Amino acid sequence: MGTSDEDLLVRLRRLEDREAIRELHNQYCFIQDRGHSSHSDADVAAFLALCDPAIVWDNSPDGSRAHRGHAAVAGYLRALWQRFESCMHYVHNLSIVFESDDRASGRSSFEAVGDIGGEAFVAAGTYEDVYVRTQEGWKFLLHREVPFYFVTVQEGWAGPKPRIMARWRSPTS
Amino acid sequence: MGTSDEDLLVRLRRLEDREAIRELHNQYCFIQDRGHSSHSDADVAAFLALCDPAIVWDNSPDGSRAHRGHAAVAGYLRALWQRFESCMHYVHNLSIVFESDDRASGRSSFEAVGDIGGEAFVAAGTYEDVYVRTQEGWKFLLHREVPFYFVTVQEGWAGPKPRIMARWRSPTS
Amino acid sequence: MGTSDEDLLVRLRRLEDREAIRELHNQYCFIQDRGHSSHSDADVAAFLALCDPAIVWDNSPDGSRAHRGHAAVAGYLRALWQRFESCMHYVHNLSIVFESDDRASGRSSFEAVGDIGGEAFVAAGTYEDVYVRTQEGWKFLLHREVPFYFVTVQEGWAGPKPRIMARWRSPTS
Numbered sequence: 001m002g003t004s005d006e007d008l009l010v011r012l013r014r015l016e017d018r019e020a021i022r023e024l025h026n027q028y029c030f031i032q033d034r035g036h037s038s039h040s041d042a043d044v045a046a047f048l049a050l051c052d053p054a055i056v057w058d059n060s061p062d063g064s065r066a067h068r069g070h071a072a073v074a075g076y077l078r079a080l081w082q083r084f085e086s087c088m089h090y091v092h093n094l095s096i097v098f099e100s101d102d103r104a105s106g107r108s109s110f111e112a113v114g115d116i117g118g119e120a121f122v123a124a125g126t127y128e129d130v131y132v133r134t135q136e137g138w139k140f141l142l143h144r145e146v147p148f149y150f151v152t153v154q155e156g157w158a159g160p161k162p163r164i165m166a167r168w169r170s171p172t173s
Numbered sequence: 174m175g176t177s178d179e180d181l182l183v184r185l186r187r188l189e190d191r192e193a194i195r196e197l198h199n200q201y202c203f204i205q206d207r208g209h210s211s212h213s214d215a216d217v218a219a220f221l222a223l224c225d226p227a228i229v230w231d232n233s234p235d236g237s238r239a240h241r242g243h244a245a246v247a248g249y250l251r252a253l254w255q256r257f258e259s260c261m262h263y264v265h266n267l268s269i270v271f272e273s274d275d276r277a278s279g280r281s282s283f284e285a286v287g288d289i290g291g292e293a294f295v296a297a298g299t300y301e302d303v304y305v306r307t308q309e310g311w312k313f314l315l316h317r318e319v320p321f322y323f324v325t326v327q328e329g330w331a332g333p334k335p336r337i338m339a340r341w342r343s344p345t346s
Numbered sequence: 347m348g349t350s351d352e353d354l355l356v357r358l359r360r361l362e363d364r365e366a367i368r369e370l371h372n373q374y375c376f377i378q379d380r381g382h383s384s385h386s387d388a389d390v391a392a393f394l395a396l397c398d399p400a401i402v403w404d405n406s407p408d409g410s411r412a413h414r415g416h417a418a419v420a421g422y423l424r425a426l427w428q429r430f431e432s433c434m435h436y437v438h439n440l441s442i443v444f445e446s447d448d449r450a451s452g453r454s455s456f457e458a459v460g461d462i463g464g465e466a467f468v469a470a471g472t473y474e475d476v477y478v479r480t481q482e483g484w485k486f487l488l489h490r491e492v493p494f495y496f497v498t499v500q501e502g503w504a505g506p507k508p509r510i511m512a513r514w515r516s517p518t519s
């Protein structure tokens with residue numbers, strides 16, 4: 001194949017990479033939704049299969065609340081999933097920028113709905129992610145959630161943002 | 174063209190197939206939204222144009238409430254659309270897995286909002302689909318809705334899932 | 347390259363064009379979200395960078411409320427952003443139809459949530475767009491919003507559609 005064919009293959013692979021990264025987010029949502037109901041180790045393992053071994057889940061802007069590596073993320077998920085009775089996650093507006101052939105960053109908007117402590121809740125915010133191509137395909141390397149609100153339906157989201165319900169403002173979030 | 178070109182064409186077509194299947198879901202939403210207002214045969218026909226002649230719409234897990242074929246789905250839609258005053262559907266997290274070149278399965282999350290019996294409602298859940306490539310392009314072969322909730326805003330979705338309002342638990346749903 | 351390779355390049359570019367148009371909508375949402383908080387000229391400029399110089403933002407069906415060109419859209423955005431305290435936009439079901447290699451039309455569903463006048467609001471509706479390929483990539487040429495509802499959470503969306511809260515029914519919307 002000549003040079004133009006190689007260029008074409010690079011472009012084709014880039015489109016496939018976008019689909020693979022979208023699929024990471026789809027599975028992220030589905031597995032989280034299952035996990036909030038199941039609290040099962042099988043769902044923890046399924047989630048970790050989306051993550052590079054060097055995964056960092058950091059909902060802080062500065063690493064101060066980062067969970068680093070599979071074992072730490074597993075512990076975080078087990079604690080997180082026990083807080084909810086049920087949940088559905090939606091990912092919107094997924095924007096992917098390639099930093100190299102094997103690394104990309106993403107920004108998206110998310111919503112979640114479900115039950116916490118017997119009450120209906122709604123959540124919204126932004127995901128910031130870094131993805132890497134591994135021998136097993138694309139994986140999350142960094143995941144960060146920047147909340148817009150996380151409130152019970154009864155209290156609502158009016159007021160300064162981020163608007164977080166008191167029960168959610170705990171050290172492990 | 175040599176072998177590598179044929180491989181490239183297969184990969185390119187696969188990406189186009191993903192777009193075509195996404196478009197099936199887009200049109201599904203738009204036509205349903207119109208149909209809930211119009212109750213028109215033109216919108217029923219437009220919806221059936223998305224469906225293989227062997228379409229099965231089965232909101233039960235076991236086929237016990239399956240609507241099989243265009244005529245049965247048309248009857249279901251006419252009954253369904255009359256129950257609502259208005260609706261918007263959204264499809265999220267659409268995950269497509271190809272079983273062969275001409276057949277794929279999908280899983281997605283959905284939301285719907287609108288009016289039923291003079292009250293605002295919200296719905297959420299999961300779509301499970303099978304798509305087939307026909308001479309007229311990709312079509313739905315199976316469509317299943319697994320509800321998370323379908324409630325009036327006033328009653329809300331707190332409580333065990335699926336959370337379905339009483340008026341919706343009828344034989345034709 | 348032979349004819350079939352040229353065809354293949356056209357198909358590949360079409361897929362890339364779809365991704366570029368999706369990205370227009372992603373950035374539309376992100377910049378609007380920032381702008382409602384920042385009210386900054388930098389965000390106005392970032393939004394205009396998504397728009398062809400001949401941009402028409404027309405929320406009326408007949409051009410009677412059209413904002414034509416960058417300066418008019420900038421003025422509209424400055425007024426719009428001051429009305430809200432905060433906002434998140436989501437685009438769903440984005441359906442793109444190519445009219446030519448360099449022009450496409452889009453239809454999508456949108457939701458928005460945030461605060462207006464100290465109260466939580468929810469909005470939903472349809473976007474109708476025209477996109478053109480320019481020397482700087484794909485841009486919006488036409489943007490139209492067809493509302494389903496735009497209401498405070500307290501008043502809700504039950505009732506005839508479009509359901510618009512009184513404070514929003516002003517000449518500049």
